[in-house]
Amino acid sequence: MSLFDHIKKPKSPETATTPTTSAFANMGKPAEPIAATEPVKPVPASAPFTPIGWETEKVTATNTPDNATGQHFFVGIDLGTTHCVLSYAVASDDEDAEFSQQVMAIPQLTSLGMVEDKYQLPSFLYQAHEVEIAEGATALPWTHKPAYLVGEVARTLGSKTPIRLVSSAKSWLCHAGVDCKAPILPADAPEEIERVSPFQATTAYLQHIRDAWEYQHPNAPLSEQELVITVPASFDPAARELTVEAARAVGLHQAILLEEPQAAVYSWIEKSHGEWRKQAKCGDVILVIDVGGGTTDLSLIAVTEQNGNLELTRVAIGDHILLGGDNMDLALAYTVKAKLEKDGKRLEPWKIQALTHGCRDAKEKIFTQADVDNIPLVVANRGSSLIGGTLRTELTRAEVNRVLVEGFFPKVAASDRPVTRTRAGLRTAGLPYAQDAGITRHLAAFLAKQQHATEDLKDVNLPEHATFLHPTAVLFNGGVLKADALANRLMEVLNSWLQSEQAPEARLLAGADLDLAVARGAAYYGFVRQGKGVRIKGGTAAAYYVGIESAMPAIPGLPPEIEALCIAPFGMEEGTQKELPDDEFGLVIGEPVRFRFFASNTRREDIVGTRLDYWTDDELSELDEIEITLAEDGRRAGEVVPVHLRAAVTEVGTLELHAVSQKDDGQWKIEFDVRAGE
Amino acid sequence: MNTYTIDLSLQPTTFDLWHICLAGTVAVLALTLIIVLIGMVMSLRRKPETITITAEPIVKIVEVEKIVQAPTPEPVVLKESTPDAALQLLGLLQKEARFIDFIEEDIAAYSDADIGIAARVVHEGCSKAIKEHFTLAPVRSEAEGNKITLQQGFDATTVRLTGNIVGKAPFTGSLIHKGWQVTSVRLPKLTQGYNAAILAAAEVEL
Numbered sequence: 001m002s003l004f005d006h007i008k009k010p011k012s013p014e015t016a017t018t019p020t021t022s023a024f025a026n027m028g029k030p031a032e033p034i035a036a037t038e039p040v041k042p043v044p045a046s047a048p049f050t051p052i053g054w055e056t057e058k059v060t061a062t063n064t065p066d067n068a069t070g071q072h073f074f075v076g077i078d079l080g081t082t083h084c085v086l087s088y089a090v091a092s093d094d095e096d097a098e099f100s101q102q103v104m105a106i107p108q109l110t111s112l113g114m115v116e117d118k119y120q121l122p123s124f125l126y127q128a129h130e131v132e133i134a135e136g137a138t139a140l141p142w143t144h145k146p147a148y149l150v151g152e153v154a155r156t157l158g159s160k161t162p163i164r165l166v167s168s169a170k171s172w173l174c175h176a177g178v179d180c181k182a183p184i185l186p187a188d189a190p191e192e193i194e195r196v197s198p199f200q201a202t203t204a205y206l207q208h209i210r211d212a213w214e215y216q217h218p219n220a221p222l223s224e225q226e227l228v229i230t231v232p233a234s235f236d237p238a239a240r241e242l243t244v245e246a247a248r249a250v251g252l253h254q255a256i257l258l259e260e261p262q263a264a265v266y267s268w269i270e271k272s273h274g275e276w277r278k279q280a281k282c283g284d285v286i287l288v289i290d291v292g293g294g295t296t297d298l299s300l301i302a303v304t305e306q307n308g309n310l311e312l313t314r315v316a317i318g319d320h321i322l323l324g325g326d327n328m329d330l331a332l333a334y335t336v337k338a339k340l341e342k343d344g345k346r347l348e349p350w351k352i353q354a355l356t357h358g359c360r361d362a363k364e365k366i367f368t369q370a371d372v373d374n375i376p377l378v379v380a381n382r383g384s385s386l387i388g389g390t391l392r393t394e395l396t397r398a399e400v401n402r403v404l405v406e407g408f409f410p411k412v413a414a415s416d417r418p419v420t421r422t423r424a425g426l427r428t429a430g431l432p433y434a435q436d437a438g439i440t441r442h443l444a445a446f447l448a449k450q451q452h453a454t455e456d457l458k459d460v461n462l463p464e465h466a467t468f469l470h471p472t473a474v475l476f477n478g479g480v481l482k483a484d485a486l487a488n489r490l491m492e493v494l495n496s497w498l499q500s501e502q503a504p505e506a507r508l509l510a511g512a513d514l515d516l517a518v519a520r521g522a523a524y525y526g527f528v529r530q531g532k533g534v535r536i537k538g539g540t541a542a543a544y545y546v547g548i549e550s551a552m553p554a555i556p557g558l559p560p561e562i563e564a565l566c567i568a569p570f571g572m573e574e575g576t577q578k579e580l581p582d583d584e585f586g587l588v589i590g591e592p593v594r595f596r597f598f599a600s601n602t603r604r605e606d607i608v609g610t611r612l613d614y615w616t617d618d619e620l621s622e623l624d625e626i627e628i629t630l631a632e633d634g635r636r637a638g639e640v641v642p643v644h645l646r647a648a649v650t651e652v653g654t655l656e657l658h659a660v661s662q663k664d665d666g667q668w669k670i671e672f673d674v675r676a677g678e
Numbered sequence: 679m680n681t682y683t684i685d686l687s688l689q690p691t692t693f694d695l696w697h698i699c700l701a702g703t704v705a706v707l708a709l710t711l712i713i714v715l716i717g718m719v720m721s722l723r724r725k726p727e728t729i730t731i732t733a734e735p736i737v738k739i740v741e742v743e744k745i746v747q748a749p750t751p752e753p754v755v756l757k758e759s760t761p762d763a764a765l766q767l768l769g770l771l772q773k774e775a776r777f778i779d780f781i782e783e784d785i786a787a788y789s790d791a792d793i794g795i796a797a798r799v800v801h802e803g804c805s806k807a808i809k810e811h812f813t814l815a816p817v818r819s820e821a822e823g824n825k826i827t828l829q830q831g832f833d834a835t836t837v838r839l840t841g842n843i844v845g846k847a848p849f850t851g852s853l854i855h856k857g858w859q860v861t862s863v864r865l866p867k868l869t870q871g872y873n874a875a876i877l878a879a880a881e882v883e884l
Contacts, residue, residue, distance in 0.1 A: 111773070113872035116864070139869040160881075361802075380799045382881070386779040387788045387796040 073217075073225040074101070076263070076522025077209060079243065081170045082293030082326065083120040084205055086213065087519035089527065091226065099270060099532075101523050103516060106212045108151035112137040118152060121208060125166040125201045126154035127186070127193055142215045148196070148204040159353060163189050168294055169201035171431050174232070174239040174320050177624065181242075202246040210250050223251045226526035230518050232297045233259040233541060234320035236599060236623050237655040238672035244654055256529075257653035261288035261299035262314055262536050263521030264477035264512065269534065270524040271511050277310055279509055280473060283459045285315075287471035287506065289443070289490065290518075291480040296321040296439055298446050300469065301536060304459040313457070314538030316450040316469075317601055319621075321442055323434040325480040328404050331437070332359035332395065335403050336377060340393055351391065354379045362395045363404070367483035373397045401485070409489040410438050414468050414497035417445045440493045444468070447497075449602055449618065456604070463501065470503045475512055482514050539571040540649055543606050545620065547596030548583075564598050564620060566610040568647035568655060577648035578608045579660075584644050587659065590637040592629040597672075598622050608647075628659050628670045641666070765874035766865055770811060772877045775803025811864050817857030826853050 072091040078084060089101035105117035112133065126149040138153075140146055149157070158165025166185040173180050175198075183195035196204075213222045231243050240257055247255040258266075265288060269276045280286065284303035290296065298318030304311045333356040337347050347355070355377065362375035374396040381389030418436035436442070447468040454460040454469065462470060474491065481487045487508075495505040513520065528535050545564035567580055587593055598620045606612075612620070630641060643659040650656055657670035771777035780800045785793050808814070817836050820826050828837060830847040836857065839849065868874065 107867075110866055113869045114866040115869065116866040134871070136869055136871050141867075376795075376798055378795055378798045380776055380796070384779045385783060386776050386799065387783055387785060387792050390792075390795050390799065392795045392798075 071217075071220050073220060074099075074523045074526035075213070075222065075225045075227045076258075076519045076524070076526065077206070077227070077229045078260070078263070078516075078519035078522060079170065079202065079205065079229055079231070080123060080292060080518070081168055081295055081324070083122045084209060085120055085516060085519035086209055087516065087523040088225075089523050091527075091530075099524060099527050101270075101520060103519065104213065104216065106151070106209065107141050107215070108208070108212075109138060109140065109149065109153035110151075111153055111156055115140060116152070121151045121205065121212075122155045123150075123167070123169065123201075123205055124154035124158055125150050125169070125185075125196065125204055126157045126161075127164045127166065127189070127196070128157065129164070132157075140211070142211050146208070148201075150204050150208050160350070162186075164193055166196060166201050168431060169198040169205075171294055171322055172198035173202065173242050174235050175431060180238075199242055199246060202243065203249045206246055206252065207250045210252065223254065225254075226529070227252055227255045228258050228263075228522040228525045229255050230258050230260045230263045230522050232295055232320060233261050233299050233314075233317035234295075234297055235259075236320075236672075237544070238624060240654045241672050244652055256651065258522050258525050259299065259314070259317070259541075260292075260518050261290050261297055261317075261477065262301075262538070263519075263525065264288055264290060264475060264517045265301055265312070265521065265536060266524045266528065267517035267521030268475055268509060268512050270520065271513060275511075280310065282310060283461065284472045285454060285460055285469065286473045286475055286509065287447075287494075288475045288477065289481070290477040291439065292324050292478040293326050294322060294324045296323045296434075296442065298443065300450060300453055300471065302454050302457050302460050304457050310534065312534060312536040314536050314541065315457070316446075316453040317541040318442070318446045319601075321434045321439075322431055323408075323437060323439065323442070325478070327433075327437060328408060328480065329356050329360045329363070331403050331407060332356075332363060332400065335399055336393055336395060340391070345391070350382065351379050359395060363400055364483070366395070366397050366400050367485055404483075405485055405489050408437050409440050409486055409493065411489075411493055411496070412438065412440050412444060414444050414448070414500065416441050417448075418442050440490065443490075443494070444497070447471070452602070452604070463503065466501055466503070468497065468501075470498055470501065471506050472504065473509050474506050475509045477512060477514055477517050479515050537573075539573040539576075540568060540655065541570075542599040542601040543570040543603050544568040544647065544655065545598040545600070545606075545612065546626070546645070547598065561613070562596065564612040564615060566606040566608055566612075567645050567657065568649075569607050570600075570604045572647070572649045572655075574649050574653060575651050577646055580608050580645045580647075581662070582609060582644075584642045584662070585659070586640045587628060587630050587643050589630045589635045589639045589641060592627050594625045594627050596622065597624065597626045624672070626657065626670050626672055628668055630659070630668050643668070645670075762868070762874045763865060765877065766868070767811075769874060769877045770807045770866075771804060774807035774810075775800045777804065778877055811866075812860045813862040813864075815859055815861050817859050818853055820853050820856070822853050822856055824853050825850060 073088045074091055075086065075088045077086050084106075086104045086106065087101050088104060089099055103119050105119055106121045107115055107117050108121055110116045110118070113136075128149055136144065138145055138149060154165065158167070163186060169185060172178060172185065178184060178198075180198045181200075183197050183200075185196055185198060185201060186193070189195060210222045227247075229243060229247060231240055235243070244255065244257065247253075265286065272279065280303045282303055282305040286301040286303065288297075288299040288301060290298070296318075298321075299314055300316040302313045302315045304313060333352055336355055336359065337352055340347060358377040358379065362377055365375050366372055374394045376392060376394045379391040380386055383389065416438075418434070418438065418441045420435055434442070451462070451466065451469045454462065471494070474494065476487060476490075481490070491506070491508055498505055524533070527533065543566055545566050547562045548565050549562060565580075565583060568578060572578065585593075600606075600615075600620045602619055630643075635641070641661050642663070643661050646658045646660050648656045648658070655672075657672075659668045659670060660666070768778065772779070776796075776799055780796060818826065828839075828847060828849045828851075832847070832849075836859070839851070840854070841851070843849075
């Protein structure tokens with residue numbers, strides 16, 4: 001033995017000094033988010049490996065004491081239409097501990113065979129043909145072959161083969177009229193391509209995020225952390241349920257939901273370190289405008305006072321508007337296309353796509369650099385010859401202003417409404433994109449519709465003559481509004497409406513982090529739920545109704561009249577339930593029964609059991625039908641059971657409907673996600 | 679008859695000097711034998727120790743060899759860069775900036791305007807690729823053209839002196855180029871079997 005000791009001792013220091021072996025020594029450990037292969041110069045401590053523009057974010061993993069067991073985290077996942085972000089903070093036992101959070105770099109394939117860490121996981125899924133993928137080319141640090149290609153690689157591959165690309169799965173989740181668990185995406189794919197359901201795609205993104213987390217935090221499984229997932233405020237109960245179900249499918253049973261505009265407010269509160277109390281005052285109505293890549297989400301939050309403390313209540317949400325930054329890039333690309341076609345140049349689809357990319361960058365430059373008036377746009381030839389075949393044009397400031405500022409944020413009156421036209425037949429084949437691109441018109445409609453949203457709050461006073469709800473403060477969210485030209489225009493239009501009704505101008509709340517606020521706010525919400533900060537109240541943002549046939553003599557040739565029966569009132573808090581014992585339905589065992597299902601985000605006064613025999617299209621919007629199937633368990637098929645309905649809002653933030661038998665307390669869950677079943 | 683016969687039954691009946699000498703010799707010889715035998719046994723027992731004793735000098739020899747090596751000039755080992763990282767960078771530049779396409783094209787045949795258009799693609803892409811994978815910083819933060827003074831013991835790898843290099847530090851001169859350094863590298867990790875030599879795969883549209 002002593003012999004070996006002699007041999008070992010001199011050797012080990014020698015090997016440790018060679019750089020190659022030290023690199024290998026790190027192989028088993030979680031990768032640093034940014035793979036530093038031998039920095040050329042010693043890195044100054046003040047500038048850690050931080051990508052540009054992320055000065056405030058600490059780089060993950062390296063700072064994380066991964067090996068400490070029993071560490072607990074607040075985790076927020078922004079499950080976006082175009083990309084996902086995860087933010088987290090260490091949960092400390094110390095009462096006064098600062099809440100300091102960071103965004104996780106998510107390892108992902110950026111092209112086949114290449115893995116990079118990015119702060120955003122693009123929400124794309126690519127259904128590759130088997131011959132496209134070389135053996136082992138899709139390996140990730142935690143698996144040799146992931147079930148689905150997601151992230152940057154999916155977007156890159158899909159840009160050249162769109163028929164295999166699944167995008168905007170999230171918008172499909174909230175698309176009435178389709179079964180979200182049926183394999184329908186990619187919608188335009190030829191028969192032989194295996195399709196996935198919007199639900200599966202969402203599950204795949206969550207799975208990737210979960211695996212990335214567990215790879216970097218081997219001792220802190222994501223399923224044991226305080227996890228908050230964000231959804232658009234305008235998500236209907238079925239879409240919320242599907243999101244929770246997707247989380248459960250990857251083992252994240254504890255996940256709870258938070259509305260994105262609320263998350264933006266939480267992030268603003270967290271970033272202000274208590275200063276928000278100086279920026280907001282009692283009686284304020286904060287309008288949250290969230291213009292993301294694919295959707296525009298509006299919410300109103302009232303600031304009231306209770307025993308000397310400021311309270312926040314979410315009083316209204318807007319409709320689900322499929323209109324966002326992607327539409328803007330596309331609009332610019334088509335403007336340029338029209339210009340080129342006038343010169344007699346034909347553009348193939350791939351060129352339009354390249355133009356869209358170019359327009360996105362050009363737009364950002366024009367918006368950020370005041371002295372630049374036109375940006376050359378170049379679409380390179382696809383072949384190896386770069387010079388000669390290249391298409392050149394330019395995008396001018398005037399065009400950007402005309403298309404984006406005037407097109408998407410036109411100066412309109414408060415009384416203007418979005419233009420709708422009847423759609424030609426193909427509605428269910430694609431997503432119901434907003435028909436009117438004027439975000440200001442959507443905003444005008446929203447504020448007018450929600451004029452009475454704050455009537456119950458004594459701290460908020462709206463003048464008698466008001467024709468719309470007057471916001472006193474505005475909080476922006478979403479990358480689009482980083483462009484000052486757009487943000488200023490939005491404020492200008494809003495303030496012109498307020499001025500015309502002699503109301504004070506709304507102020508823009510400072511300190512919002514437009515790109516990351518949702519994920520950050522979600523992580524902070526986990527912290528707030530521990531009773532450590534101000535919590536936004538609100539409950540459900542809509543009242544829900546089932547359609548029942550009214551007791552009227554049948555009139556030949558006319559469908560029976562429908563009454564809407566309120567089963568869940570507006571503002572139901574999490575963890576509460578409402579029974580509807582007086583209206584009984586006789587349900588037949590073994591036979592599915594369907595109800596028409598409605599929601600209203602304006603009728604605040606209806607209580608459980610309210611019957612409406614008349615309503616305007618504006619008041620009630622019809623959601624997908626709901627279905628009750630009374631399983632037989634122990635009963636005779638064909639037996640008629642009298643039941644009543646019970647609505648509950650779970651702690652998670654989803655709505656649950658049950659049919660309850662009064663005789664023997666039997667319960668049956670009512671399913672939301674039966675779509676397009678007819 | 680005077681014959682010499684050995685009568686074994688004979689026993690010395692007298693103690694004379696000869697007999698004493700004989701007995702003494704026998705005793706001395708026996709003692710010697712015993713000592714030799716004991717010595718052999720002892721030496722056998724010590725055997726493992728003797729091995730250790732022989733082993734130690736070997737180790738020492740190794741160390742001595744090293745010590746001998748140290749003062750002599752070490753053979754110069756030049757760092758050999760692995761081709762993978764270089765190929766990877768070329769691949770990234772091709773992907774983002776069409777770098778190889780541009781370099782490989784014969785530009786003599788084209789007008790400056792055409793080359794200028796293509797140069798935009800290359801410039802924009804290179805800038806994106808470099809910013810994404812490297813963090814660049816100037817070596818000196820002073821403005822170019824300013825006078826700067828270098829103290830004794832400045833790092834000759836970060837600052838290069840040119841021109842009239844005479845005398846002793848501190849040196850004062852004007853900053854011609856601020857220098858560039860990479861403060862961090864973020865190259866993508868590659869899967870096993872990734873062929874970095876393929877800078878861009880051939881593309882076939884179906």
